[in-house]
Amino acid sequence: MSTQNNRWNSALIILLGFSCLLYLYRIDKPSAPFWDENYYIATTERYKAGLAHLESHPPIGLMLIAAGDWLTGANSTLSTAPLARERHVSGDQIPKGYSFVGIRLFPSLFAILCIAAFFALLRRCSGSDSVALAASVLLLVENSFITHFRAAHLDSIQLFFVLCTIYQLVVVWKRNLAIGVKDFAIFGALCAAATLVKVNSVFLLALAPVMLLRDLSFVRSASRYGKFDRVFTNLGGLSGGAIAVCFAVFALHTILGSHTPDRNSPSGQVTWAHSSDTYKAYYTGQEGLSFFVVLHVIRDYGRFMNQDHRGVPKLDICKPGENGSHPTSWPLNRKTINYRWDSSDGRTSYVQLVGNQVNWAIGLIGVILAISITLARRIFKSTTVDHRVGEFIELILGLYLLYMAIVFYMAEQRVMYLYHYFVGLLLSLMLAGLSFKAIIEIHRIKRVKANIILVTVALASTANFAWLAPLSLHYPLTKAECEARNFLQRVVECQ
Incomplete structure (x- = not known):
């Protein structure tokens, strides 16, 4: 059994090695922006400049894209600050010599993590190493994923958290035991993380009643009051995990964007037009960071995303x-x-x-x-x-x-x-x-x-x-x- 496990582990390592090759080799090509990169380059520069801003997508993926550019430091000597003023940048606006490695780094890394998470999840569900490995090979050589995930896009980050959320459910399901409040909190945190990359991950919340029913199936002898108490306690854990992640993410977004945006810039116009008085007071230096400031940022951000979504043509x-x-x-x-x-x-x-x-x-x-x-x-x-x-x-x-x-x-x-x-x-x-x-x-x-x-x-x-x-x-x-x-x-x- 040990030899067989070593064989499968070696196969997985080889698979991940090929994943690194496919997703990291030449990620600077093409050396020009395409699709949503034109938006996310501007977002990255706003984070780097510390400007307050509201975006069309939640902050987690956007902050990770910006973090990649900051970590590599590949563009630190270029004059990229003017890009922060724009909502959308064209190729002509990008300075000569701009490196795309940084903004594409984390989407590519999360694509590799997706393959590992997919293997682990399918192995748990099927109980078959060979099925999990073969299906993971399909994921590895999926052309659409390679095209999209090797660029500064949010989807690989979203898929990783989606896989982790489902994995959490599968783990507690296979225990054949009552599910504790800690497990519900972890599930809520992962679900929130996926949703704070792309909002359509909210479909994962449908797993919450499945977990609750699974938990109740192991406490059938409990009184009706005991069951209600258990449901509300577990819902509290789930909500607590989700709220904690949401608040932490938006608090970080608020801290990173504490400077006043230019009212006359395309980006600044959007931020000023959709900010509450409390948020404006924060980024103009009239009010410090507080719990209530973050709450207002969450509300303003959500309202803007909703309005922006409704403005997309059919x-x-x-x-x-x-x-x-x-x-x-x-x-x-x-x-x-x-x-x-x-x-x-x-x-x-x-x-x-x-x-x-x-x-x-x-x-x-x-x-x-x-x-x-x-x-x-x-x-x-x-x-x-x-x-x-x-x-x-x-x-x-x-x-x-x-x-x-x-x-x-x-x-x-x-x-x-x-x-x-x-x-x-x-x-x-x-x-x-x-x-x-x-x-x-x-x-x-x-x-x-x-x-x-x-x-x-x-x-x-x-x-x-x-x-x-x-x-x-x-x-x-x-x-x-x-x-x-x-x-x-x-x-x-x-x-």
């Missing part, structure tokens, strides 16, 4: 060059996005958000299989699947369906993009792994045969990644080489 499929898409197309890997292209000497380098077609097909199959297994368990009372694996399939499937319901609702409010499916893709790959584990049990597939299937799928996914890699990693292609990438489906408009 999807317009008739609009030329529309990059948005409807959630119905996402599981099919449709409506890719060209973030950037650069041509030279008859070749063009692309930064294209395109999914690994093998992975997305496996994810969709995983969702279908999970629904089938759940129906078989609940309607036809099938007992061929391990009870614990069946429970986790239902749990992850419920999260997937809830997340999709939320993004469907959001799509009615504003334009959405393919990368908004990243959480769904992550959950669908988990469902694929768990469903395969269930199929092994149903059909009593021998370990050698199961491993051959897993290796074949992992190799197919890796081959698909390698074929599309030039589009993800900004490597030059001729037009003919580019058009060849449209063989399975049209993923890029070649120049």
Whole structure:
């Protein structure tokens, strides 16, 4: 057993080694901003300048992006302070010699952590090292993740906290014991952390009643009063953990932004227009940091995010060059996005958000299989699947369906993009792994045969990644080489 564990641990180390190579090598390329980097460069400069500011997303991810630039110090000798005035910076405004390594550092590191967390979570849920490792390989070679996470974007940070939140539930679930208030506090803290990166992580709160019911199932002999007392105590722990993280994050944001923004700058106009009198008194030096100042910052920040969200235009499929898409197309890997292209000497380098077609097909199959297994368990009372694996399939499937319901609702409010499916893709790959584990049990597939299937799928996914890699990693292609990438489906408009 020890030798086998060492073998799997070695495989995981190799996997993480390749993760570092894919996510850290040449992260300074392209040496130009693309997609949301144009916004986050300006946000980074506001943190570095210590200016008060309100942003479209919560602070955790934004502060980490800024921390990367500060830690590397790569731009310390450049005149980047004027960028803090802007809400959105163009490539022409960025000083010559600007290094993108710093702002891309933490998103890339969190992408690597996501692979480790995904392996740990799926291993816990399935009880299978081989299934967890194979599914983690799919995550490693997911082209859309590599394109998006190697840039200054928030999604890898969000996915890491999403995985940690689910992992916390799985850990307490497998104990088969009553859940303590400490565990609820940890869950609340992780859930808050995910939501304070991107607000759509709020769907994780649906796991709270699941945890409460799980806890009550172990104290059935308690009186009604005792059960109510337990529920309220645990809810208090959950809320306490969430509130503590929320307050700490916004307190840090407030401390880092204590200087007065210029009223006449695009960024300053937004901050002044949406700040309460208490917040204004703080950043103009009339009032010091206090509990009530932080509360007002939280309120002002939330109100601005809500207003900014409502100001985003809706999807317009008739609009030329529309990059948005409807959630119905996402599981099919449709409506890719060209973030950037650069041509030279008859070749063009692309930064294209395109999914690994093998992975997305496996994810969709995983969702279908999970629904089938759940129906078989609940309607036809099938007992061929391990009870614990069946429970986790239902749990992850419920999260997937809830997340999709939320993004469907959001799509009615504003334009959405393919990368908004990243959480769904992550959950669908988990469902694929768990469903395969269930199929092994149903059909009593021998370990050698199961491993051959897993290796074949992992190799197919890796081959698909390698074929599309030039589009993800900004490597030059001729037009003919580019058009060849449209063989399975049209993923890029070649120049």
